[in-house]
Amino acid sequence: MLSSALLAVALLGVPSATYVVDSVRTTDPARMLVLRSDRSWALEPRDSVSLPEDSRLALLFEGDFCCPLKAAVFTPFGDVAGLRHSGVDVQAKAGSPIFAAFDGSVTCSQPDHSGYGGVIRICHAGGLESVYSNVCSRRVEAGATVRAGECIAEADSLDGTGYHLHFELRHEGIAVDPARVIDFSSGALRVPFCIIDRARLPEAALTAPASAGEQREIYQAQMALVARQKQLALEEAQRLARLEAAAKKYHTVRSGDTLSRIAAKYHTSVRTLCRLNGINETTTLRIGRKLRVK
DSSP states (O other): OOOOSEEEOOOOOOOTTOOEEEEEEOSSTTEEEEEETTSOEEEEEGGGOOOOSSOOEEEEEOSOOOOSOOSOEEEOSEEETTEEEOSEEEEOOTTOEEEOSSSEEEEEEESOOTTSOEEEEEEOGGGEEEEEEEEESOOOOTTOEEOTTOEEEEEEEOTTSOEEEEEEEEETTEEEOGGGTEETTTTEESSSOEEEEGGGHHHHHTTSOSSTTHHHHHHHHHHHHHHHHHHHHHHHHHHHHHHHHHHOOEEEOOTTOOHHHHHHHTTOOHHHHHHHHTOOTTOOOOTTOEEEOO
């Protein structure tokens, strides 16, 4: 039984005693990728393959590839604060270039699209579609043909969520997890090519947005999480500052004081006094000056 909607496969030898369990169409009309009864795969001439009536497999992609944005993923595919996130959010900087992942045709290029911010959609072979949203400085328009690795836009910041790319992969309209296919940190494909098990697509479809406006809700939820994290970090910094302030101790310079006498009184060193106060051993101590001693 095929256990996942996305399956990594490799081309293996095919013993003659096996039989075809299922098959996958490729971009080469003369060849099919077949799954045999011993769980091996092979490319075979299309006219030599006896096809099952209802194939449950589909080739997700093949051919040239380029990572859309090589960086860390900070919002994964799936559930985000109780909302369905149909792609991944990849960290970026202002002006970070965004690249087409595969060869294809641009079907949409808009400055703002139903809460996605600037968005570009590219249709690829085999029913695959890639979506690049939260982008600006779009360099392609609908109807254009693009190659894998072609710069199509730059990363943008939507509603204060920070510069990032929201990237989706869809097969015949159903969202699948891009991080199962692409290692965004290294910029490489995780597998040579992937197969989709159609029988399990309804499970993956549960993570697709129920409405166009839901994407904006996801961004707002993400913004709230980021704001909360920043608030917690600020509160922790303030707490540490209070502890540091409470630990500080000062000495008011009196007549006859020297750095060595002050250091001895507070069981510290002249070097430490100089470091804490930004002075050196020859600095003249004025009466009334406060020196930090701890």
